[in-house]
Amino acid sequence: MESFNKLACLLILFYMLPSCKCATIAQSEDDRDFRTEYTRQREELLNQSNYDPKVRPSRSTNVTIQLHLHSLNELDIGSQTLSTTIYFHITWYDGRLTWVPPITEIECIAFTIHEVWTPYLSVRNNKYEKGLLGIYEDGPIPLRVCNNGTVEWIFRVTPITTCQADITHYPYDTQVCPLEVGEWNHPLDEVDLVPLEFVTDSFTTDEEWDLIPPVSLSRKTIHGIGGLTFRRIEYYLEFKRNPNWYIPLLIIPVGVLFILLPCVFCLPSLEKQLNYLLTILLSFTVYFTFVSSRVPSVSSSTCNFSVFLAGVMVLGGVFTLLTLVRIRHETKIRDRCPERQMSNTENTPLHLVNHGYQGDGERS
Structure with a gap:
């Protein structure tokens, strides 16, 4: 079988x-x-018809731009820069690239930017990287051309843009960072940029910053050299800091130190009061240094938390100065007392000795 x-x-x-x-x-x-x-x-x-990629498709070409925010890499308040990962979805119409699909039903064909015309786009407020969008060290990003003449260009960029920080309410602050996209080669009457809604559906949440939707945008006309006007699109990304990390490590310790500062006068000895004050001031100095490293050295706004720490340190300095004055004053009083009086009043509190009381409780 x-x-x-x-x-x-x-x-x-x-x-x-x-x-x-x-x-x-x-x-x-x-x-x-x-x-x-x-x-x-x-x-x-x-x-x-001898297609020339250096010639734009028509006398006036409309380029549609839609941005997709993927992630927030870093929002550095100290250097006032924003690093993000964004996908650009750009489309326009080129009537020279149309055909009737044959039997094989080829509806879309891939080209490079060296073969077909592309707009000269750039991130205008990019701090470090320069050059056109869609061009990288490993070569240009290909385009997708469909049989109806629609050219679709999708690529990813990681710009590091400038962001003027507002640190007034740090660490409960909200930052609004612009992202400027423009066409720097063709004036407005030749190439116009048409923005679509900023997409944040695929945004990866950040542990420190929360994105506040929707992302607003404005379409501006910029006057360039020679009287030419260019189109620029400005997107405004608004991020709110998550203060949960700062509450146990910054807010609560500083609050406890502020409450403990007036308790210095509860100590019986002036020397102990002085040591206590110096310890408190040293702790405030550590937190003041920490806050100073997190905020920009030059800013149009002032951090209220830094002002509070500076005020507390001034208050602690005043307490320390008063303690030193009291120590100096009581030292002079002790030096003026004769040895006989000091021997009779060695167990008498100093403030009673100043009022003429002897060790036996009788007034001299």
Whole structure:
């Protein structure tokens, strides 16, 4: 019985092999026809009417821009910079790149920016990186051209843009950072930028900052050199700091030190009061240094928390000065007392000695 089953399996495989081989050959022929037609269509589009990628599609071209915020990499308040990862979705119409889909139904073809016309876009407030969008060290990002003449360009950028920080309510602050996108080569009458809604659906939440939707935008006209006007789109990203990390490490310790500062006068000895004050001032100095490292050295706003720490340190300095004056005053009083009076009043509190009381409780 086992031999019969093996024989049956061999017969089935023998009859299936030709059909599989035919299917593989048919698939290979279909792929070869697709590649041939794809290559022919690309060459035909580029060769027809001597297509020049340096010439824009029409006298006035509208470029549609839609931004997708992917993640917040870093919002550095000290250097006043914002690092984000953004996907650009750019579309425009080029009537020279149209065709009727053949039997292979090729509806879209990929090109590079060296083969077809592309707008000269850039992030205007980029602090470090310079150059056009969509061009990287490993080569330009390809474009997708469909048979109706629509050119679609999708690429990812990680700009580090300038962001003027407002640290008034630190660490409960909210920062509004602009992102400026513009066309720097063609004036407004040649290429116009049409912004669409800023998309934040795929945004990855940050542990320190929360994005406040929606992202507002403005479409501005910029006057350049020679009287030319250019289009610029400004997006305003608003982020609110999450203070949960600062409450146990900054707010509560500073509050406890502020409450403990007036308790210095509860100590009986002036020397102990002085040591107590110096310890409190040292702790405030540590927190003041921490806050100073987190806020920009030059800013149009003043941090209220820094002002509070500076005021507390001034108050502690006044308490320390008063304590030193009291120590100096009581030292002079002790130096003026004769040895006989000091021996009779060595167990009498100093403020009673100043009023003329002796050690036996009688007034002198």
